[in-house]
Amino acid sequence: MKHLFRACCSVLLLAVPAAAFQPSAQGGFVPVTPLTAAEQLPAAPLLITAYAFVWVAVLVYVWSIWRRLGKVEHEMHALQQRARRDSR
Amino acid sequence: MKKLFTPLLLIVAAMFAYAPVMIANAPYESSMGLVQKIFYFHVPSWFVMFTAVFICGIQSANFLFRRKPSADRIAVAAGELVVLFGLLGLVTGPLWGRKAWGVWWQWDARLTMALLLELIFIGYLLVRKYGGPGSEKLAAAMAIFGMANVPFVYVSVNIWRTVHPKTTVVPSLVPGMFGAFWFSVLAFMLLFVLLLTLRVRLEHQRAALDELYLAEEDL
Amino acid sequence: MFARVALLVLKKDFAIEVKSREILYTTLFFAVSCVLVFAFALVRDGRAIDDAAAGILWIAIAFAGTLALGRTFERERYGETLRALLLAPAPRPAIYVGKLLGIVVLLLLAETILVPLVALLFQAAFFARPWLLAGLLVAGTIGFASVGTLFAAMLVRSRTRDVMLPILLYPITVPVIIAGVRGTSALLQPVPDEPAAAMWMALLVCFDVVFVTLALWTFEPLMTE
Numbered sequence: 001m002k003h004l005f006r007a008c009c010s011v012l013l014l015a016v017p018a019a020a021f022q023p024s025a026q027g028g029f030v031p032v033t034p035l036t037a038a039e040q041l042p043a044a045p046l047l048i049t050a051y052a053f054v055w056v057a058v059l060v061y062v063w064s065i066w067r068r069l070g071k072v073e074h075e076m077h078a079l080q081q082r083a084r085r086d087s088r
Numbered sequence: 089m090k091k092l093f094t095p096l097l098l099i100v101a102a103m104f105a106y107a108p109v110m111i112a113n114a115p116y117e118s119s120m121g122l123v124q125k126i127f128y129f130h131v132p133s134w135f136v137m138f139t140a141v142f143i144c145g146i147q148s149a150n151f152l153f154r155r156k157p158s159a160d161r162i163a164v165a166a167g168e169l170v171v172l173f174g175l176l177g178l179v180t181g182p183l184w185g186r187k188a189w190g191v192w193w194q195w196d197a198r199l200t201m202a203l204l205l206e207l208i209f210i211g212y213l214l215v216r217k218y219g220g221p222g223s224e225k226l227a228a229a230m231a232i233f234g235m236a237n238v239p240f241v242y243v244s245v246n247i248w249r250t251v252h253p254k255t256t257v258v259p260s261l262v263p264g265m266f267g268a269f270w271f272s273v274l275a276f277m278l279l280f281v282l283l284l285t286l287r288v289r290l291e292h293q294r295a296a297l298d299e300l301y302l303a304e305e306d307l
Numbered sequence: 308m309f310a311r312v313a314l315l316v317l318k319k320d321f322a323i324e325v326k327s328r329e330i331l332y333t334t335l336f337f338a339v340s341c342v343l344v345f346a347f348a349l350v351r352d353g354r355a356i357d358d359a360a361a362g363i364l365w366i367a368i369a370f371a372g373t374l375a376l377g378r379t380f381e382r383e384r385y386g387e388t389l390r391a392l393l394l395a396p397a398p399r400p401a402i403y404v405g406k407l408l409g410i411v412v413l414l415l416l417a418e419t420i421l422v423p424l425v426a427l428l429f430q431a432a433f434f435a436r437p438w439l440l441a442g443l444l445v446a447g448t449i450g451f452a453s454v455g456t457l458f459a460a461m462l463v464r465s466r467t468r469d470v471m472l473p474i475l476l477y478p479i480t481v482p483v484i485i486a487g488v489r490g491t492s493a494l495l496q497p498v499p500d501e502p503a504a505a506m507w508m509a510l511l512v513c514f515d516v517v518f519v520t521l522a523l524w525t526f527e528p529l530m531t532e
Contacts, residue, residue, distance in 0.1 A: 044122060049183055050184070058176075072297055204482075219465055222465065229461065230475055233521065236518065
């Protein structure tokens with residue numbers, strides 16, 4: 001699960017900036033008038049990557065806290081049960 | 089705090105869901121166009137990061153001088169959030185810079201100093217994790233020193249030539265941008281409070297667990 | 308009382324160092340090795356790239372400083388003498404000042420050899436404005452050592468001190484390195500840029516004041532077990 005998630009994240013993060021470069025290659029070998037700066041680098045993928053990254057990072061962090069909390073609570077539970085058993 | 093937690097969670101979720109709409113409706117900036125919209129979550133990340141730096145530093149001082157264990161728990165939570173929000177800023181920044189400056193990374197004063205603060209707090213977390221017994225104090229000193237570094241961050245920005253948009257850009261925002269920006273700031277701040285309480289709770293539970301173990305040993 | 312304790316600690320460190328000269332020699336040799344390593348990286352066709360001398364000088368100081376800090380406190384740890392020092396009925400901040408002075412003097416001694424060496428090897432005009440350069444070096448060394456002494460003293464008890472010291476020290480002292488390198492390279496221009504160097508020196512002095520105060524303030528609670 002964790003690996004899959006990581007893989008997804010990295011693919012997402014790598015793919016979007018990579019996609020951003022492709023349109024500039026459209027000119028190929030055909031000598032055309034120089035593209036304007038705005039056309040060379042579409043901004044939308046960058047923007048979407050940025051926003052997606054914020055979301056992903058926050059969610060990953062929440063998930064990590066939740067997992068750690070679960071671990072601690074599980075351990076606590078086990079300990080309490082053992083204490084109860086011992087006292088009996 | 090527990091009672092407030094669920095409403096806060098809902099508010100933050102709603103605000104983050106609505107934020108893209110606000111941002112999409114905000115006017116375009118004349119020279120940078122669409123990509124300037126990264127601003128709406130890039131700058132709030134830094135706001136939150138600096139807030140977290142100060143919380144971490146002040147609580148560390150509190151822990152060091154008044155020996156309050158609860159202060160240490162807040163400090164470690166804030167320290168982790170500095171790294172998280174710093175990471176958000178450091179990732180969204182280059183995505184903006186790629187378009188606005190044409191390069192991913194520029195050795196500009198503010199970027200460098202942001203990276204530095206991020207490194208200081210990664211160091212803080214490393215010390216806490218691998219420093220062995222007594223590392224809380226060591227980490228507390230690190231946090232205080234890191235906080236003291238912030239003025240140097242700010243001063244350096246003003247004396248260095250910089251290509252970065254100045255901080256004065258924030259008060260001069262036009263109304264459409266203004267609303268979206270402060271909405272995002274509020275959303276980020278609430279998110280910060282939410283994460284902080286969550287993280288403090290984890291630390292609290294850990295302390296409780298340690299106590300349970302100690303109690304068991306005494307038996 | 309305060310000054311006397313600080314001087315006593317300094318004198319003690321000096322007495323040990325004069326006998327063996329271990330830290331001075333090893334630090335100096337390490338600094339020279341650093342200069343050589345960077346020379347191989349930065350010299351093209353027999354000439355160093357612009358401004359390389361300032362950077363090399365400060366990097367050598369920072370690396371050698373870390374080594375000296377580690378060794379100084381390792382010696383204290385080995386003899387359990389730091390504990391004895393802390394148990395002595397003396398103001399703790401005075402002990403800190405004594406250790407800090409020891410490190411600063413040691414590093415300044417190393418710099419008196421390092422600076423001419425770098426000037427010679429890289430044809431750097433370090434001596435065009437000797438006083439400004441000396442000011443930058445002293446202020447920078449104090450800034451670096453003020454943070455370093457505190458952290459090294461705290462790390463004496465830690466098992467992972469060798470790796471933790473650089474991890475803690477470098478990010479915090481990067482402003483010192485930036486100001487030192489920029490200030491020094493301002494002096495190395497064909498026409499030395501005195502206002503720029505003075506401005507960086509002012510920043511270094513501010514850094515020193517802030518961090519020495521902070522260290523004095525936190526040394527007591529940090530060293531209490």
